[in-house]
Amino acid sequence: MSNTAVLYTDHGFGSPYAMSAYVALAEKGVDVELIKVDLDHGAQHRPDYLGLSMTGKVPTLVHDGFALSESSAIAEYIDDTFQGTALYPKDRLQRARARQVQAWLRTDLGAIREERSSGNLFAKSAHALPALSAPARQAADKLIAAAEQLLPAGSVNLFEHWSIADLDLSLMLNRMVAVGDPIPARLVEYVRHQWSRPSVQRWVALDRTPATAAA
Template identity: 50%
Template sequence: MSEPKLTLYSDANYYSPYVMSAFVALTEKGIPFEIETVDLAQAENLKENYSAISTTRRVPTLSNGNFQLSESSAIDEYIEELFPAPTFPAIYPENQEDRAKAREIQAWLRSDLMPIREERSTEIVFGGQHRPPLTPAGEVAAAKLYDAALRLLGERNNLFGEWCIADTDLALMLNRLYLNGDKVPEKLVDYVQRQWDRDSVKEWLALSAR
């Protein structure tokens, strides 16, 4: 059976943390895929040709033949099921409870911590920009993030021992702060640097550096 032809739709700048998650998931699986860019600044995502592909009119969207799927965590889970371990490298933990916890972390990072996302955009992470000190609301969100990350990691180098896609997502959120020069606990600095050293992440960073 021939491999499916996959196309990942990305923002034109490669600044989206959600596209990054799907890109890293596909790259870790070792699956060939193509990238098509959508210029969000020109509202290309709202045009008819893209709305015919993406129900949500957002990025990322993954196209697999006649099937299209948006929302990064849904794409990550679909990729894991479409290309399962042990034939392909796993991107979620093997243990059922750990796998559920990884999905919880992904959902939390996408739905909470709004002050961090507003005050520390990914232009800091991928574009080298810097922002003023955090507001009180931002400081509360950062403290919440640090406490949760430290509790989740414990003494491990990754969230669940072996790397999983939730590690990339968590490291991205932490890097919004660390790369801006905000004070981040040393253990978490070591963690984000380790995650950023993965080949799949480096491939994404090379795209965003163009």
Template identity: 50%
Template sequence: MPSTSSLHLTVDAQYCSPYAMSVYVALLEKQLPFTLSTLDLDAGANHAPAYALRSLTARVPALQHGDFVLSESSAITEYLDEVFSGPALYPPHPQDKARARQLQAWLRSDLLPLRQERDTLVVFYRPIRCPLSDAARRAAHKLLRVAEQALPAGADYLFGQWSIVDVDLALMLNRLRLNGDPMPQRLADYAALQWQRTSVQRWLDLPRPALK
């Protein structure tokens, strides 16, 4: 097994990035020891030459493993699953694994109006009163439709057992659930269940600075 002594994760200073959360949870689920540091994205610390050059994309999260630095969360979680033993982050069947990666890519690239109007401050700090715009309502409808279709009836997880994609989907659903926006009860129950996972609770317990 490759050495884990030099695993280091860099995340945002408010611990609000859904992508940083995904990698943090993945490291805990793989039972890998790691150190953690933060960058003030509002101050542009991620664009400092030293970090930008190492991370390549100048974004968080970034995982350093020895001399190798990797950014982009789904690339990191796939790397962790391929390089290290321990509990799997992705389902074992090739078609399920492909579907999991499809959902990860979709959650990161679509639904922009919803991500803007129900940002992760809703999830990690407080709800907001502003109603969704027409564009955000359409995005929410799309999210709920896909989630309903992807989650088997009566299931706690997308692929029969927990995977990192359950955390990613639950976070997106929690943008609505934790703000009190309407959603099917079974999806609300699914998102709430994922939020109780020990690794997720560890992320939720991190000391967030007060909002300015």
């Protein structure tokens, strides 16, 4: 079995889902080749890409000829396939909770994603963002309440050890922390701790300089 993989990601490395897959690979020590998909110009709809992803989304992982899309499925595949840091808790109930957190973050809280782009995490805006709208504030309150319930007192991880659900939860919270929205101090500490992880910083450090157009 090869310890190398190809990860198709958005061309600006701003996708939170591609980030989650990349961090999962980094935690396992997998050598990864990144291939950018120009979503702005519809490259995700080209037949060759659809032949890999089926869903026309990023990320898509290719390993030993097997192609897989959807970031939570990719994380489970990586955890099942490679040695290294466990991405999910060993305990059956905690593992189920981690998957619940991942599924919830991917299917809810759309108002936060709309008003607090993940792009703000990697490229600071020159202009202050407006306050969250009422629907986004409601979603933020829901997220904060859930995070405070999930995170044990005095802990910087959801479970006994780090899991990929910590990356996903901290990423959603950081959409607000990064732009100065009011967040409880212990959740800010949680976010900063999670983002100091070497695998996360490897993604943050990727070169996001736009390619120069050909003359």
